[in-house]
Amino acid sequence: MFDTLSERLQSALSEVRSHGTLTEDDINKAMRQIRLALLEADVNFQVVKRFTAAVKERALGADVLESLNPGQQVVKIVDEELTALMGGAGRDLVFASSRPTVILMAGLQGSGKTTACGKLARHLREEHKKDVALAACDVYRPAAVDQLVKVGSQVGATVYEQGTGRDPIDIAEWALGRAKSEGRDVLIVDTSGRLHIDADLMKELAEIKKRTKPHNVLLVVDAMTGQDAVNVAEQFAETANFDGVVMTKLDGDARGGAALSVKAVTGKPILYASTGEKLDAFERFHPDRMAQRILGMGDVMTLVEKAEREFDEKKAEELERKIRRQEFTFDDFLDQLHQVRRMGPVSGLLKMIPGLGSQLSGLKIDDRELDRVQAIITSMTPEERANPSLLNGSRRRRIALGSGTNVSAVNQLVKQFGQMQKMMKALSQGKMPSLSQLARGR
Ligand SMILES: Nc1nc2c(ncn2[C@@H]2O[C@H](COP(=O)(O)OP(=O)(O)O)[C@@H](O)[C@H]2O)c(=O)[nH]1
Ligand SMILES: [Mg+2]
Structure with a gap:
């Protein structure tokens, strides 16, 4: 995950670290390297500009340059700014006071929604001991329902489906009714995607939202598509409100750009990271831990x-x-x-x-x-x-x-x-x- 970015940032910082004292020139040089590393990782240009400006301003502060260990201080600043960039302390799912908590999954076709439904169900079962049901509301692709049924059986979640013959909005409402009457803790609604954002998709999502009143709307975003992923999230944010992002395919050659930019561009935090096709390759996204991992400071908490x-x-x-x-x-x-x-x-x-x-x-x-x-x-x-x-x-x-x-x-x-x-x-x-x-x- 983010190997090249991580390497480049670490090398920029190891130079700064090795100096006993730091001059403005040293800082400028390091900032140039950091800027290039971020741009190369496909981080949004504006985001890079703001990030390096913020780091530089703090690093040039008298208390840093005159401190006993200025290099270490700069590393700490980069770590803190990187954490803030990815969303600070992070946000959790909201659980409703009366069952079921409804989670609506949205996103483009192929972004990993259906897989993420299964992974999230597994996560909620294992970590939160929740009884989870899935609603199959992607009726446009013939295999989509079967896929969800399969995933559901693998993770021990009930799947509410009516094949592909009915209106997804009706299925969503019907599934919510069943989840209520069967006393499920959580209902995750899998929706259909499109290749591009279009008015039909937005209308359908808005209608499903109206009928199911989700407590959490999660946007599933494919990290491998880099800047495109961020653009999609931005467009979604403009027309349909969502609460957080599930960033998928972070195991691929994702350079990190999407994960680093999406919070800054849309204002919405990443809640979960998906890192593989297997159903257990899924974890809570912690900006602070991710920043430390990128900077080679290790991710002891996740490991523990x-x-x-x-x-x-x-x-x-x-x-x-x-x-x-x-x-x-x-x-x-x-x-x-x-x-x-x-x-x-x-x-x-x-x-x-x-x-x-x-x-x-x-x-x-x-x-x-x-x-x-x-x-x-x-x-x-x-x-x-x-x-x-x-x-x-x-x-x-x-x-x-x-x-x-x-x-x-x-x-x-x-x-x-x-x-x-x-x-x-x-x-x-x-x-x-x-x-x-x-x-x-x-
Ligand atoms: N490598 C990798 N592949 C993933 C990940 N999440 C999903 N996929 C794959 O991406 C493809 C599309 O996923 P799917 O859940 O069907 O996307 P949907 O169209 O949004 O429902 C499938 O082949 C998944 O196995 C991930 O985190 N890493
Ligand atoms: Mg799907």
């Missing part, structure tokens, strides 16, 4: 939340005990691997760790490598997993064959595992190896 969701606390305690007693086996290793992989691609996770993000740029973490590791370990017998010293030449050959790898891959894993055990021993004795030692595998 993710870990808390995924890790079983008891297991963690047991693991810690094993490490302390030096009883960590290949089975535990496999277990860890499974846990980590449940959180998503490993490279994505590592990027969220402060200080690691930029160190890892260029380093490709190949998830297929982990597949091989998994295959090798599962080809070992339980005795071998518990006691790697049993692994003589003939056993290693058997494992290589069984896992579809080769002996040198098995050798390498066994060696790495040995190193890891040594490291854990050091850790449990309170000697923390440095990152560079870790990277060299010592």
Whole structure:
């Protein structure tokens, strides 16, 4: 997400950081680099102008230049302004006092509405323990209803549909009635899009709004379309009111422009970020955390939340005990691997760790490598997993064959595992190896 932008901003700031004192010239130079980086990321021109002006004015303030650590202060200013640009502390969904809370999803065709309906339903079920129903009001594309039905069944949400034969406005009203009588907590209304904003679409949305009185209208916007996404949001804001944005496809080669501009241009905050086709690739959008991620300061909060969701606390305690007693086996290793992989691609996770993000740029973490590791370990017998010293030449050959790898891959894993055990021993004795030692595998 925003890799190039992140790299460019970090390099502009690392220069500023490296100076003991800062002159106006240094600041001007950094601002030029920041300006270029933002423009290149397809951030709206006016937004860039205002942003750099604001940062510059604050950075040139006497209290900054004369402070003990001016470079650090400038980084802090950029972080704060970036956070403000993307919407400050953020806004939450509004939940109605009487059921159901209605959420209307709007947006152009292909922006990711139907997918986002499913993702939001899943999110509300898992994080807010809500009973969610979906209303299928896209009746123009034949497969649209089926798509929503499928998504709904995947996330455990009831889908109210009447096929494609009826008026979407009537379906919306009917679905609301059912949600009420069935006591659903939330009703998410999936609507049809158009290729472009047109009067028909706006009229239909306005009518659905009138009949269902949504507590939240969310505009779904495709981040990959860059400036176009912002223009669409601006047009929507002019004719139909909405409360917040769901920014989709942030996993693609989205350069960041849309995410950085949309709040400034429309006044509406981004509430959710969608980062993949899978239904769990969806998160609350936190401007402060996103700014820190872009600036390579890591996104510890998101990482911690993710870990808390995924890790079983008891297991963690047991693991810690094993490490302390030096009883960590290949089975535990496999277990860890499974846990980590449940959180998503490993490279994505590592990027969220402060200080690691930029160190890892260029380093490709190949998830297929982990597949091989998994295959090798599962080809070992339980005795071998518990006691790697049993692994003589003939056993290693058997494992290589069984896992579809080769002996040198098995050798390498066994060696790495040995190193890891040594490291854990050091850790449990309170000697923390440095990152560079870790990277060299010592
Ligand atoms: N890579 C990626 N693809 C997405 C994301 N959200 C949706 N899509 C894909 O975009 C396409 C259109 O999505 P859909 O939900 O049908 O859009 P709709 O026409 O607005 O309902 C589908 O192929 C989705 O799988 C996302 O966050 N990342
Ligand atoms: Mg759709």
